[in-house]
Amino acid sequence: MYxxxxxxxxxxxxxxxxxxxxxxxxxxxxATQESPHLQRAILRSLQRPLSVLLTNxxxxxxxxxxxxxxxxxxxxxxxxxxxxxTQVHALAIAGFVEELLETFDxxxxxxxxxxxxxxxxxxxxxxxVSLINRVVAPLVASIHKELILILEALETPNAKLIHGAKASxxxxxxxxxxQANMPVYAKAMARYTTSPASQATLATFLISVVWRGLxxxxxxxxxxxxxxxxxxxxxxxxxxSRGTLTPPLTPPASRFTMKLPPSRPPSPPxxxxxxxxxxxxxxxxxxxxxxxxxSRDKESTRLxxxxxDDAFQGLQALPPLLEAAHSLPSSTADSQHxxxxxxxxxxxxxxxxxxxxxxxxxxQAPVPNQSTPVSVSxxxxxxxxxxxxxxxxxxxxxxxxxxxxxxxxxATLRSHPGIHPVVSKWLGMEIAEALEMPVPA
Numbered sequence: 001m002y003x004x005x006x007x008x009x010x011x012x013x014x015x016x017x018x019x020x021x022x023x024x025x026x027x028x029x030x031a032t033q034e035s036p037h038l039q040r041a042i043l044r045s046l047q048r049p050l051s052v053l054l055t056n057x058x059x060x061x062x063x064x065x066x067x068x069x070x071x072x073x074x075x076x077x078x079x080x081x082x083x084x085x086t087q088v089h090a091l092a093i094a095g096f097v098e099e100l101l102e103t104f105d106x107x108x109x110x111x112x113x114x115x116x117x118x119x120x121x122x123x124x125x126x127x128x129v130s131l132i133n134r135v136v137a138p139l140v141a142s143i144h145k146e147l148i149l150i151l152e153a154l155e156t157p158n159a160k161l162i163h164g165a166k167a168s169x170x171x172x173x174x175x176x177x178x179q180a181n182m183p184v185y186a187k188a189m190a191r192y193t194t195s196p197a198s199q200a201t202l203a204t205f206l207i208s209v210v211w212r213g214l215x216x217x218x219x220x221x222x223x224x225x226x227x228x229x230x231x232x233x234x235x236x237x238x239x240x241s242r243g244t245l246t247p248p249l250t251p252p253a254s255r256f257t258m259k260l261p262p263s264r265p266p267s268p269p270x271x272x273x274x275x276x277x278x279x280x281x282x283x284x285x286x287x288x289x290x291x292x293x294x295s296r297d298k299e300s301t302r303l304x305x306x307x308x309d310d311a312f313q314g315l316q317a318l319p320p321l322l323e324a325a326h327s328l329p330s331s332t333a334d335s336q337h338x339x340x341x342x343x344x345x346x347x348x349x350x351x352x353x354x355x356x357x358x359x360x361x362x363x364q365a366p367v368p369n370q371s372t373p374v375s376v377s378x379x380x381x382x383x384x385x386x387x388x389x390x391x392x393x394x395x396x397x398x399x400x401x402x403x404x405x406x407x408x409x410x411a412t413l414r415s416h417p418g419i420h421p422v423v424s425k426w427l428g429m430e431i432a433e434a435l436e437m438p439v440p441a
Contacts, residue, residue, distance in 0.1 A: 050124045054124055058127075061090060065090065067086050069084055073087065075145070075185070076185065081188070083188075093131070094135040094195070098197070101125070104125055128197075132195050136192050139188075140205050144208065150174045151216055190292050196295075202292075206311065210312060211394055217322075218361050278318075278319040284315065317350075317352035321350055322361055339421055346422070347430065355399075391405060409427065
């Protein structure tokens, strides 16, 4: 079935024999804890067989990873949630390599600083890690590509015609799609990234997905919900047309319809229900939480786990900020004390949200007679494409540009009549906090 040096049965025998040899070396090595000279001899004897093992595993993986069935296979779906046979074969090899690396970790082999002189084992360890990443990275990338397309569509507002006054606001179509696909993605990601060697790939995937969701939701134009239109009055009678063939003595049909009891109450008028950005943000947070995260228990994955947790905290804090910004009083004649109170509330809600994500949200604060939305890129004199590529490529880049963009936006706001005055107050507080300066009055 596969164009590889070993058949599947031979491959399983190969894994079994190497597994037994691995356990033997592990027992013998632990029995020599009190004899450093004997340990060095064992380490020297390990270098050649492990090097041959690494070469053999690379040779088995090469035709699998270059096969079109491995690279061009689509991401898992509800109809086809499992990897294809070629991918299963590659994952089995990665699983064996993962077990081998666990033995390396248990015996502290191939570490950066080792006084026992096992320098050659460091290169073997790096080669084993590379094998796992060569299998995992393309599989994770296929899921990442599908998720990014769904998340980018979140930026487009969605409005659906809902029949019935009691109908709740719908979720965005992207959220509905994720509700169907995310359990499949979560199961696949848990299978792909079990090894500690793949935790960096997992962290990069999660941070990128959360960031794309934040950017899309923060830049979605705000549509104020409008009350349902009053139903039109239906005339009881209308003027007869000239061409009618109804005899003049026939009673009008309205006489019968007025006397008969209605079979059911009339349908309420159709109203336009707009998907709430805050509701979509909460749903997105819950859905992305289905994906497992890097463990914070191990030192090797602790930093990756903390970075992912910080990203999720930003997404979790976004819905309250959206609701607060959209519910601000539209009157611009509030006192300075009142504006300071509102700005302080926004500042507290935006503590966990990156500044360049919170800024477009706060700019959506309602202002009377505001016809067109105000964008951050327009305020600082860049095109939307330039601004996003230069400042919104990720968490790190957004943090680097945050203070500079905030200063330029604040200088523009003072002469801009179409923005709520609380934005300047809030942005001044954010800049003062970033620079550890006194809050401006």
